[in-house]
Amino acid sequence: MVKVLLVDDDSELTAMLSEYLAQESFDVHAVHTGEEGVTAALGGDYAIVVLDVMLPRQSGIETLRRIRQNSAIPVLMLTARGDNIDRIVGLDLGADDYVPKPCTPGELVARLRAILRRVSSPAPDFLPSATVQVGHLTLCPASRTALWRGAPLELTGIEFSLLEVLARSAGHLVSKQDLSLRALGRPLAPFDRRIDVHISSIRQKLGARDDGRPWIQSVRGQGYQLVSA
Structure with missing residues (x-):
């Protein structure tokens, strides 16, 4: 039980x-x-x-x-x-x-x-045994653990799921609706800010790039993308 x-x-x-x-x-x-x-x-x-x-x-x-x-x-x-x-x-x-x-x-x-x-469990279109490597980020879906610049990255369950979706599409824009469906398993309701709040938390944990911009970039009203380099 x-x-x-x-x-x-x-x-x-x-x-x-x-x-x-x-x-x-x-x-x-x-x-x-x-x-x-x-x-x-x-x-x-x-x-x-x-x-x-x-x-x-x-x-x-x-x-x-x-x-x-x-x-x-x-x-x-x-x-x-x-x-x-x-x-x-x-x-x-x-x-x-x-x-x-x-x-x-x-x-x-x-x-x-x-x-x-x-x-x-990971989303059905993911390979649970495959390690996801994007730049400084390493995700292990089987154990749901993450490394950032070689150090453990503490993420909540939702944060890991969102970051995994973005990492697998690194360099490409992922819509908020797609993020919600793939990471949370449900459609995004109107005026629901949960995705934005969780992305903000992940950004803080990753810190800023050398140019001061975040590793997860946004397109207002459309979605997010993880910068691969």
Whole structure:
């Protein structure tokens, strides 16, 4: 059974979600504070974390930040419906996806399975055993690890998937819609900024080229391309 860490201070909601997820073959452990969430996420053998943004004392955003300092475990955020600021900040800090509350258990299960599929297997048109080498970048899809200038490059699951798509098309423009379909396995919804936020995070991790421009260049309203040299 897939082990899920659920971090939410609403005890009735966690009980309901835990019962439903158990019926869907998930092994759920629930905690109710951000501090407990950080400890459990870093110390337990969990496959994924479901993290509420609105937590007492230590917010879900701060909890995510502390988890990301030491772990790339997939994190699905629960956010208030319509609160775009929390979603953008969460994605910028390395959340893999979000579900607005109130959500149906069925939608939560679907999002969890989509994330787990994404981080556990490459896209079907990729060769999982082939190492991708582009300039200073080396990607190992089988282990989902990355090297940049010979040093480990820490990426979230979505960041790795996006960078892999761009690396395999290095030097060529990849549309946002194509990026979403190939890396995330779903079409890009109107006004959805998730791709932009994740690309911004990858850019920061790669740093700037000698001429000061980013390694991932953009064409406004169209897409992105990874510079190969």
